[in-house]
Amino acid sequence: MRINIAAPQIKDLIEKSNKVLLLTRANPSVDGVCSMIALYDILASLGKNPTSATTGRVPEEVNHLPHISRLMDRIEPKNLIISFDYVEGMIDKVSYKIEGNKFKLIISPKEKRINPEQVEYSYKGTDYDLVFILDSPDLESLGKLFADPEFYSTATTVNIDRRVNNTQFGKVNIIEPRNDSVCAIITKLLADSNIKLTSVAADALLFGLRASTSNFTKVNNPSTFEAASICVASSGRFGTQSEMKIANEESIKTSEKNFFAPKIFKSSSSD
Incomplete structure (x- = not known):
């Protein structure tokens, strides 16, 4: 489902929810963790009582981010x-x-x-009425968090990923293979849903965008720059707003130049 089509449905699901579960695959990526932290902070600000969970090794790069200590490695049955x-x-x-x-x-x-x-x-069983599963190709990739298949078959599950081979396991599937990161998809989805980014969410998403594109030097889709612009406009943690704007404009200008520059491909030949 396209982001702009899914946005009204996602907003409605969030508004009607009371307790939300956020998951990403075992041995998560920086992109997956940053997406989860961003949604966690937004949902908490909306009073939706979120829980976030993953298993395996969490990348050290994200240890400084807010809410990282709240990550659980199990879902307590009720x-x-x-x-x-x-x-x-x-x-x-x-x-x-x-x-x-x-x-x-x-x-x-x-x-x-x-x-x-x-x-x-x-x-x-649990009492979550909405589940977001991020950066996960299938339910089995959740590892031991997939201990209760019956729960996932009945829960309202939103599957957000960028893999071509995603198994479309959610009730709502937002799969965007052309995007550079799940953070970019989440940023666009929230913007189209008219859900305001918190500063914590903006910083987490921006961190994920940078990590997924080597600080904007390996960008394949201009939507990454759009997402970065949205995050910078909402962020207030790393320096002043003007400092953030200047720093990110320079990164974006450099990346845009690289993105639109002619590409030269050399063929190899054997004698």
């Missing part, structure tokens, strides 16, 4: 599940009662009582 061996017709009824501060689940068998040694307890 629902308590009680299970035991079952034969059809063996249960008469299931009920509960509350005595003081105790909740009691009552399982009444028709004949033989249930063997307590066969009773097992586990946890499953």
Whole structure:
């Protein structure tokens, strides 16, 4: 789905959500982590109670970014599940009662009582009503965060990536192979959704843009410059606004010159 088409739907999903989960692939990229931190800060500012998670090695380059200490390596399941061996017709009824501060689940068998040694307890399911999965080609790339496939099959999942081979696993899929980074996609998506960038989000996205393009020296799509301009206009952490503007205009001018310069390709031949 194109960014401009997806933007109204994304805005509506965010407005209706109460608890949002943000994920990126195991052993994440700088681009994926920066995208996640940016969305985390924006969603927190909107009161959406976000949670961010990834597994494996997180790049050292992002250790200075805000919220990095909030990254989790697991999704805590919420629902308590009680299970035991079952034969059809063996249960008469299931009920509960509350005595003081105790909740009691009552399982009444028709004949033989249930063997307590066969009773097992586990946890499953979460209460997130919106999930963003960033910079991940498929659900399996989430590693151990993909421990509950049933959750992902029922959750409202937004899949944002730039890989041609992305498996389109989301309820909403925003796949832009021509973009230089997921940070560029996120910046454009938020702008088209009329969702204002926080300064923290702008700085995180700008950091991701720089990391993905070697500080704007390896740019394949002009949308990267547009995203950088949006981020600089919203950022206030690294120097004054004027200093940021001057510094980034110089980077963008240099990169634009390289981008539009004639390309010379040399063919190799063997004698």
